[in-house]
Amino acid sequence: MFAKKKKDDSVVVKDQEPFFAAKLTGVKREYVLKGETVYALRGVDLEVPVGDYVAIMGASGSGKSTMLNLLGCLDRPTSGKIWLGHDDVTTLDDDSLSEIRASRIGFVFQSYNLIQQLTVIENIEVPLYYQGNTTLRSRKRCVELATMVGLEERLNHRPTQLSGGQQQRVAIARSLVNDPYFILADEPTGNLDSKTTAEILDLLDKLSEQGRTIILVTHEDDVGARSKRIVRLRDGLIESDTRLRPI
Ligand SMILES: Nc1ncnc2c1ncn2[C@@H]1O[C@H](COP(=O)(O)OP(=O)(O)O)[C@@H](O)[C@H]1O
Numbered sequence: 001m002f003a004k005k006k007k008d009d010s011v012v013v014k015d016q017e018p019f020f021a022a023k024l025t026g027v028k029r030e031y032v033l034k035g036e037t038v039y040a041l042r043g044v045d046l047e048v049p050v051g052d053y054v055a056i057m058g059a060s061g062s063g064k065s066t067m068l069n070l071l072g073c074l075d076r077p078t079s080g081k082i083w084l085g086h087d088d089v090t091t092l093d094d095d096s097l098s099e100i101r102a103s104r105i106g107f108v109f110q111s112y113n114l115i116q117q118l119t120v121i122e123n124i125e126v127p128l129y130y131q132g133n134t135t136l137r138s139r140k141r142c143v144e145l146a147t148m149v150g151l152e153e154r155l156n157h158r159p160t161q162l163s164g165g166q167q168q169r170v171a172i173a174r175s176l177v178n179d180p181y182f183i184l185a186d187e188p189t190g191n192l193d194s195k196t197t198a199e200i201l202d203l204l205d206k207l208s209e210q211g212r213t214i215i216l217v218t219h220e221d222d223v224g225a226r227s228k229r230i231v232r233l234r235d236g237l238i239e240s241d242t243r244l245r246p247i
């Protein structure tokens with residue numbers, strides 16, 4: 001089972017830390033559309049060790065979003081196995097999958113997806129709030145995360161009072177609040193200018209250096225080149241898997 005948060009905000013320590021943040025074996029995803037079967041993923045094997053920083057790339061229609069949805073437990077494979085940490089998520093029921101989504105995956109989206117009525121610190125706290133896990137200690141952790149992403153002076157600002165880059169920093173801090181298996185980022189710099197893109201990529205580098213596992217989808221070569229490993233999809237299969245830097 002995945003680590004359950006106890007009421008006192010501590011985490012049940014597992015015997016052994018997992019070696020892989022994510023592992024896919026023989027993963028296929030087929031969609032049936034108007035009687036026709038679309039083979040979006042046709043048998044994907046992928047191991048993402050803890051601490052890796054993977055860019056998933058490939059042409060439009062190659063299966064990137066399908067893979068992202070599967071890694072994010074937003075969808076299930078037609079066949080094959082997916083492990084996140086120690087958990088074979090293909091055996092879990094919908095409630096357990098939503099719990100994993102809420103508590104063990106750090107989503108970062110192109111459009112930030114912040115709650116406009118909430119402040120920076122409250123937005124970072126949202127994933128804990130959904131688990132009834134907001135304590136003085138967790139508030140302190142949110143302030144630490146805000147500080148780590150450089151927003152310690154903006155704790156009580158609302159998203160409309162922030163630049164795009166600052167909003168994405170809030171989203172990245174929020175993604176870390178639950179100590180996720182990995183950050184799952186979907187075109188995280190897609191809405192940002194080149195200077196702000198560079199700042200966000202610097203932040204991802206810093207998180208990677210701290211040992212965080214990052215999986216991101218991008219179609220920009222410059223963004224992919226900053227990762228440690230590029231996995232290129234083509235027609236629902238892994239076409240190439242290139243290590244750029246050691247983990
Ligand atoms: N819900 C769906 N129903 C039918 N076909 C789909 C669905 N989602 C994706 N596809 C098809 O699966 C293939 C892979 O799509 P996708 O994963 O979105 O690729 P990418 O994100 O790389 O552009 C495409 O041919 C696409 O049309």
Ligand SMILES: [Mg+2]
Nearest residue numbers: 061064065066
């Ligand atoms: Mg897509």
